[in-house]
Amino acid sequence: MKQFSFLLVLALFLACGEQPKKNDKTESETTVEVVEAVNDYPEALHKIFNAHGGIDLWKRQRTLTFERPMPEAPETHTIDLYTRKDRIDTPKFSMGHDGRQTWLLDGDSAYKGNADFYHNLMFYFYAMPFVMADDGINYGETTPLEFEGKTYPGIAITYNDGVGTSPKDEYYIHYDADTHQMAWLGYTVTYRTGEDSNDIRWLRYEWGVFNGITLPQSISWYNYEGRDIKDLRTKIVFENTEISENRKPTGFYGKPEGAVYVASNKQ
Template structure:
């Protein structure tokens, strides 16, 4: 499987001149390996996958779509789970990746964020814990997390050198010892700086829904924190109209629109 970090991005230098490229055909989309080798995953992580519906069921899916309602707009995210191509649609703006480039299409000045950083960001948070089965990951035990008198065992996730452009990012997944459902995600951000960070941000995963046999988040809640001490909760981020399909999108769905600009990537 193709690894997507919080800041997983194309490695190529910004292209100054766009040149036409051929449309990707269905046969060119990478096929996911059907056989699952769970021996590379710690036993506790295998149990977490099973508690969320299992890797086999996840790997049978091709397209994930969800909406994130925000005060200023609603974002629709669509992801090809094999290629990890993505399109994010919102009023006056769309962005995505097509296997070659990360692109942004906007009315002048409409998008105020960093399209490169935002690429695949919410997908990666949403698709926990399954994205932790991606290639290039190292697993180790980590100190348990304590919150409101309950202890949550954990697994530290790090990445091999050269995986994505932020291989120094780390994740800390903490799970309910009784049910093995994940309850917390700690993560560091090294995008742009490239320097290892000790600043671990914390998200609570305690609001789930069943989508086609897979247990996925209904909402995520970021918390204030001081080191590993979890403090007040922020307003939950909601996910709506979630769909999982075994069918791919049309072959040109993720391609860069003619008028979009390349924000990171390459042209042919």
């Protein structure tokens, strides 16, 4: 987990808690209502969503799975896209969120990080640009990004008070002007400090298509000076991505026998 200390500063926001559901019919009807109600995104963001398969197709999906290869403990991430319950499985430990609390199964004490922080961290990077359709988000204009002679228009994104762990953080989606595919994400980090920041960090996306939806094959962090992007710093690759309209069995995201609940980061 050598990269974990670096990744700790990269959180976007915590997953939403589950809303009570009575049966599959209720879940399906609720999802359709959400899809039809979301119509106030900026035109450029609509085009970005469409370039990645469309927001309606995304909102029909139930389960997302992807793997993050790691030398000692490769990670399999699984997320319920309706409830935002999740779990990460490795050969050495597992962790997850059951809709109320984060749990950790780690009999050998192999995991040295903060499970409550990490359990959904990679999901919010991986699910770009679609997580920018979540509630509590504000959209604005931003200066285009320049890299290797190409100009990438962008959208500025902020969060309402009380949304996530760091509502003062700011994000910037920059996209290819010809294809409208997302290319870059910029973000500031104010995690729990309450202080504004002008330090924008930059990462670049490479894409693949899975079940009609364009999702990352890799994410690369770059060195930078302000908005002047320099050389590659580190790269995370993903494998064996699957996304479907089927949900996992009841109890899949629940705390397994032998696991313990961990302390929450929420203040």
